[in-house]
Amino acid sequence: MSSAPTFKRLPRAVREQQMLDAAVRVFSRRGFHAASMDEIAEDAGISKPMVYAYLGTKEELFVACLHREGTRMMEAIAGAAAPDLPADERLWRGLRAFFGFVGAHRDGWAVLYRQARGEQPFAGELAAMRARLVEVVAGMLDHALRAEGREVAGTDLEVVAYALVGATESLADWLADHPDADPEKTATRMMNVAWLGAGQLLRGATWRPPAS
Amino acid sequence: MSSAPTFKRLPRAVREQQMLDAAVRVFSRRGFHAASMDEIAEDAGISKPMVYAYLGTKEELFVACLHREGTRMMEAIAGAAAPDLPADERLWRGLRAFFGFVGAHRDGWAVLYRQARGEQPFAGELAAMRARLVEVVAGMLDHALRAEGREVAGTDLEVVAYALVGATESLADWLADHPDADPEKTATRMMNVAWLGAGQLLRGATWRPPAS
């Protein structure tokens, strides 16, 4: 009757999630390369070969992390921003969901994201995710423009959307580095920058470089 | 009179620059970890111990790259945005200088920057550089606000500046990935997003979250 358990045998699905949790923690703490499979295994309370048996090589493990966290985030956003709302309402809800997510997964997601940018093997995966975000935002802007009977070149919209997504990611980094900051307040600030800027553009205002 | 030279002996200062050039190329092509000191040495047309003799370990070498490129960029920006101009003019010139720099050093700077974000040892170095940029932008906004007799909490300004810097970095990434894009045009687009947004804020406009 050993009361020193916690070493229970667990079904695969459960252990896989524990491993992914540990991997996210360690990857975010150390970075992809500095993280060792041994440390991840230890953090998960398991031995290394189990990780290989279930999740495959280190790269595959990282991709699995990226995938899980990315999917969760996308679902959080998509679930919040219903497509039949007006543009500003959609933007606001999307931002709030996004910063809420980052606030709740601070060390987890934010650093994972920071990691993936640098390492070539994952840049593609990450770029695809971001491209979907940019597309959503660009679509939102386009929709709002058409509603006013105006039209803008695709590239321009894409670039504006890119800038907005970039600013948002940047504030997410800021939020991840300031544990005391409030996600909701951060979202409001972002909305001020993004919408008042984009709002002016939508009303047809244009800033041009001065002569010379 | 061997005419097969290029293997001249060169003074230290010159070789150091060649090594840094090579290091920037290789680091940007491969990423920090995947880059090997051997490849850097080969790319510089020199052998490995020379690199160690002049620039030290791999980390020190990377820091040296970061430092040189960072300084060049800061100088390019600071030289363009004279502090006695009106805020919009300063912002515009700063942006133009920035995108011009990135356009001219595409694979060099942009990827170096992307690299430094992920690797813990350099995150600090990078954060300091960015902090200086944010400070400059925040100071610019503050100056413009005071000129209109208005006042805003420091944190708010900092966050807005952070968002603007983030959006700009994001477009710099976009520019680095689109070799055909025009830096000047990209700067104009950024100015539209940044200034029309920030401009509204300066005039006292504020967006608030709807009830519920």
Added chain:
DNA sequence: GAGCATACCTACTCGTGCGTAAGGTTACGC
């Protein structure tokens, strides 16, 4: 309660790449 599949372990191999020791070679002062 025999058999089988699945969870799990300890203890190794082996490649890769950082960093260095010890020794050539070219320029330059005297």
Added chain:
DNA sequence: GCGTAACCTTACGCACGAGTAGGTATGCTC
């Protein structure tokens, strides 16, 4: 023309960490 100092090389030691071989225990099925 000869030392000396800086430039530059080839060739190695060594640690670290990814991935694996082979074996043990536990629970489930009939």
